[in-house]
Amino acid sequence: MLRKIYDWIDERVDITPLWRDLADHEVPEHVNPAHHFSAFVYCFGGLTFFIVLIQILSGMFLALYYVPDILNAHASMEYLQHELAFGAIVRGMHHWGASVVIVMLFLHTLRVFFQGAYKKPRELNWVVGMLIFFVMLGLGFTGYLLPWDNKAYFATKVGIEIAGSVPVLGPYIAQFLQGGPVVGAETLTRFFAIHVFFLPAALLGLLAVHFILIRRQGISGPL
Ligand code: HEM
Numbered sequence: 001m002l003r004k005i006y007d008w009i010d011e012r013v014d015i016t017p018l019w020r021d022l023a024d025h026e027v028p029e030h031v032n033p034a035h036h037f038s039a040f041v042y043c044f045g046g047l048t049f050f051i052v053l054i055q056i057l058s059g060m061f062l063a064l065y066y067v068p069d070i071l072n073a074h075a076s077m078e079y080l081q082h083e084l085a086f087g088a089i090v091r092g093m094h095h096w097g098a099s100v101v102i103v104m105l106f107l108h109t110l111r112v113f114f115q116g117a118y119k120k121p122r123e124l125n126w127v128v129g130m131l132i133f134f135v136m137l138g139l140g141f142t143g144y145l146l147p148w149d150n151k152a153y154f155a156t157k158v159g160i161e162i163a164g165s166v167p168v169l170g171p172y173i174a175q176f177l178q179g180g181p182v183v184g185a186e187t188l189t190r191f192f193a194i195h196v197f198f199l200p201a202a203l204l205g206l207l208a209v210h211f212i213l214i215r216r217q218g219i220s221g222p223l
Pocket residue numbers: 041042043044045046048049052105108109111112117118122125126127128129130132133136207210214218219220221
């Protein structure tokens with residue numbers, strides 16, 4: 001049955017080359033830990049991606065219950081955490097994943113740096129990687145405000161003040177982030193939109209470029 005559906009689609013839009021391209025790709029020996037144990041360092045990019053997927057999935061489920069306004073945000077998190085079935089687990093995955101993904105991202109970046117994998121011809125992918133890095137930090141910063149408790153509020157206040165102290169552009173960045181005269185309703189709405197729409201869209205686009213470049217250029221090495 002499935003085979004028939006597959007053949008029906010394939011006959012019309014020729015999808016076989018799409019997955020063959022990946023399936024027939026041989027992983028080089030120097031990145032296989034079964035051959036050289038030290039090759040485990042190549043796992044960190046894939047692990048980062050795995051946790052990014054967990055963040056997207058758990059975030060989608062959180063969004064079913066989270067209410068992005070200052071009167072209800074905190075109560076909706078309390079409900080999610082303490083009353084909703086599996087709520088604490090899904091929130092826990094998103095909460096801890098947010099930290100683990102930064103650790104993995106850091107290890108991946110260190111691997112690329114210390115192996116000199118950013119050198120010609122991979123300079124462009126390093127630059128794409130740096131953009132991804134900033135997007136990931138932005139996701140962490142904007143997500144932190146959403147529970148709308150004291151820790152969230154004051155961390156954001158401090159973060160915006162730090163951004164505001166940047167020479168020349170600082171006040172504009174702070175105004176853009178805060179969205180209004182104080183850290184308040186406008187800030188929460190804005191951080192929510194940036195956290196669930198703007199930055200994830202940017203991340204997916206950048207990751208697509210990251211992966212296309214890796215596929216085109218092949219993995220670097222052996223050293
Ligand atoms: C969400 C973030 C990221 C994901 C999911 C990701 C994923 C990957 C994956 C799966 C690879 C294949 C090799 C490996 O796993 O080590 C790779 C390679 C690479 N990544 Fe990333 N990456 C991310 C962020 C970054 C950052 C922040 C940088 C640098 C600033 C970077 C620079 C590179 C470069 C230059 C390569 C090619 C390395 C080589 O050919 O040896 N990536 N990335």
